[in-house]
Amino acid sequence: MQNKPVHHPKKRARRQKDALPRLLILLLAAILAFGAGYYFGQKNGAAQRRRASGILIVNEQNPLSADYVPDELVNLYEMRHSFRLSRADIYLTYSAYLAAQEMFAAAEAENVNGFTITSGYRSYQRQAEVYAESKPGYAQKPGCSEHQTGLCFDVTAENTGGFENTPQYAWLRKNAHKYGFIQRYPADKASVTGISYEPWHYRFVGVDAATEIYKNNLTLEEYLK
Numbered sequence: 099m100q101n102k103p104v105h106h107p108k109k110r111a112r113r114q115k116d117a118l119p120r121l122l123i124l125l126l127a128a129i130l131a132f133g134a135g136y137y138f139g140q141k142n143g144a145a146q147r148r149r150a151s152g153i154l155i156v157n158e159q160n161p162l163s164a165d166y167v168p169d170e171l172v173n174l175y176e177m178r179h180s181f182r183l184s185r186a187d188i189y190l191t192y193s194a195y196l197a198a199q200e201m202f203a204a205a206e207a208e209n210v211n212g213f214t215i216t217s218g219y220r221s222y223q224r225q226a227e228v229y230a231e232s233k234p235g236y237a238q239k240p241g242c243s244e245h246q247t248g249l250c251f252d253v254t255a256e257n258t259g260g261f262e263n264t265p266q267y268a269w270l271r272k273n274a275h276k277y278g279f280i281q282r283y284p285a286d287k288a289s290v291t292g293i294s295y296e297p298w299h300y301r302f303v304g305v306d307a308a309t310e311i312y313k314n315n316l317t318l319e320e321y322l323k
């Protein structure tokens with residue numbers, strides 16, 4: 099009984115010494131686990147957000163069905179428009195039209211005029227005709243054309259020796275993302291998109307996605323991966 103008060107504190111001290119490294123290891127493991135969880139959580143979170151964003155992707159691997167027709171198609175000719183039209187029967191979805199209208203009005207306000215939209219929505223059946231009429235490799239198979247989404251257009255400008263050499267093109271490259279559009283088929287990304295450079299083809303994906311894609315020099319395929 100007499101020894102106990104002396105003995106106990108010593109024992110406790112030794113136990114504390116052993117416990118300290120174990121505690122540090124546990125703490126380190128917890129930090130690592132939390133860090134990894136956070137990192138992968140962020141990554142998965144971003145991927146999930148993108149998948150949940152509902153952004154439609156159309157390519158050889160992701161074709162649309164023959165009966166896919168987007169909601170709320172509008173005839174651009176019948177809408178107020180700050181751009182020209184090569185025909186009176188070019189359609190886009192209402193949201194893509196609104197964004198395009200805002201974008202071309204902004205270009206006009208900066209004295210960049212003369213955009214002409216030459217193509218918008220194309221039905222599966224129409225794409226089948228285009229495909230049948232084209233030389234091999236020049237048109238997408240029916241279902242594989244992004245034009246079936248109603249979310250993209252082809253544009254040109256007057257007096258061009260190639261659209262990519264015009265001030266209109268330069269303006270679009272710099273500003274399209276602010277209105278939710280991306281250049282869908284960049285020059286150096288054919289191996290990713292499966293489609294060679296199309297300076298005239300712009301796709302509506304919304305401002306957030308377009309800005310991230312533009313700033314990181316991505317394609318839609320890379321963004322949604």
Ligand SMILES: [Zn+2]
Nearest residue numbers: 245251252299
């Ligand atoms: Zn196109």
